[in-house]
Amino acid sequence: MVNTPSNPTGRVLEKHQSKQIAEVAENSDTLLVSDEVYHRLTFGKTHYSPPAFTDNSVIIGSVSKNHAMTGWRVGWVIADEDAVTEFAKASRALTASPPKISQQAAIEALEDYSHVEEMRSEYEKRRDLVVERMNRLDWDFVLPEGAIYAFPEVGRDSWDFCLEMVEKGVAMVPGEPFGPESNQNVRICFGAATVKELEKGFDILEEEL
Numbered sequence: 554m555v556n557t558p559s560n561p562t563g564r565v566l567e568k569h570q571s572k573q574i575a576e577v578a579e580n581s582d583t584l585l586v587s588d589e590v591y592h593r594l595t596f597g598k599t600h601y602s603p604p605a606f607t608d609n610s611v612i613i614g615s616v617s618k619n620h621a622m623t624g625w626r627v628g629w630v631i632a633d634e635d636a637v638t639e640f641a642k643a644s645r646a647l648t649a650s651p652p653k654i655s656q657q658a659a660i661e662a663l664e665d666y667s668h669v670e671e672m673r674s675e676y677e678k679r680r681d682l683v684v685e686r687m688n689r690l691d692w693d694f695v696l697p698e699g700a701i702y703a704f705p706e707v708g709r710d711s712w713d714f715c716l717e718m719v720e721k722g723v724a725m726v727p728g729e730p731f732g733p734e735s736n737q738n739v740r741i742c743f744g745a746a747t748v749k750e751l752e753k754g755f756d757i758l759e760e761e762l
């Protein structure tokens with residue numbers, strides 16, 4: 554299973570990396586599941602879909618991120634017909650189907666992408682600000698090249714840090730649930746917070762640290 558652009562780091566795979574992952578899956582006869590729900594949200598980087606390099610693969614998509622329609626609950630898989638038939642069985646048992654109004658809204662969203670570019674460029678401004686402010690705090694981080702997150706290392710237990718900061722008015726997600734190696738990271742989401750709100754959040758962090 555691969556995810557690019559990535560939640561939580563914002564990392565976007567290079568072409569050669571996508572290709573290498575596909576080759577490993579192909580050579581070991583492994584189904585490659587590629588979660589690409591942020592594929593239109595990149596900042597100066599090209600999105601390379603690993604399934605472009607192997608047939609034994611499935612792409613997961615959604616209107617949640619590219620179209621900021623999280624609550625509408627519409628997503629899809631792109632796969633061969635046999636696989637789709639099997640996924641449909643599971644989907645029928647788990648969710649039956651998304652509401653008709655959501656499906657109509659999703660069709661509308663997918664027919665015209667101009668709103669996506671508008672949001673993407675706004676996210677890029679927020680990303681630039683978050684990067685500048687994280688540098689000012691001297692935090693280590695992977696440059697977010699896509700998605701709506703930064704995942705800096707804060708040098709403290711992520712739960713303690715987040716619980717302390719939420720009391721001061723800054724909400725972040727502890728890194729620990731993303732894997733034990735991330736226990737000193739926190740996820741900052743710039744999908745909903747405006748530039749002004751992000752500035753305020755970082756002002757508080759600067760004051761507290």
Ligand SMILES: Cc1ncc(COP(=O)(O)O)c(C=O)c1O
Pocket residue numbers: 556559560588590614615616617623626627628
């Ligand atoms: C990488 C990734 N895939 C899938 C999802 C789920 O999206 P949906 O709202 O379509 O269930 C998320 C949501 O945060 C995500 O970050």
